[in-house]
Amino acid sequence: xxxxxxxxxxxxxxxxxxxxxxxxxxxxxxxxxxxxxxxxxxxxxxxxxxxxxxxxxxxxxxxxxxxxxxxxxxxxxxxxxxxxxxxxxxxxxxxxxxxxxxxxxxxxxxxxxxx
Numbered sequence: 001x002x003x004x005x006x007x008x009x010x011x012x013x014x015x016x017x018x019x020x021x022x023x024x025x026x027x028x029x030x031x032x033x034x035x036x037x038x039x040x041x042x043x044x045x046x047x048x049x050x051x052x053x054x055x056x057x058x059x060x061x062x063x064x065x066x067x068x069x070x071x072x073x074x075x076x077x078x079x080x081x082x083x084x085x086x087x088x089x090x091x092x093x094x095x096x097x098x099x100x101x102x103x104x105x106x107x108x109x110x111x112x113x114x115x
Contacts, residue, residue, distance in 0.1 A: 040104035
């Protein structure tokens with residue numbers, strides 16, 4: 001599971017070894033000012049992911065890596081049993097990030113207060 005922390009006006013995303021390997025990416029930091037919209041999904045539905053460009057995709061089990069849907073580039077870190085935090089970004093290589101976490105609603109509220 002990705003470790004998410006909010007510090008110094010940015011969201012730090014720390015990935016475990018298997019998540020870095022499966023998603024072909026590394027740890028990231030997103031400034032809170034770059035976030036346009038924050039939402040969450042408690043019961044994750046596979047339709048939000050679109051199609052996989054590179055990464056790991058076992059529908060309903062694990063979805064890691066670079067995805068596209070409606071011409072939007074997305075970075076996804078999600079494993080079965082997790083809720084999803086959905087971040088729409090203003091700038092950067094991705095327009096949306098979908099991150100699996102234990103309590104997406106609480107994290108979304110924390111980020112909204114920081115934005």
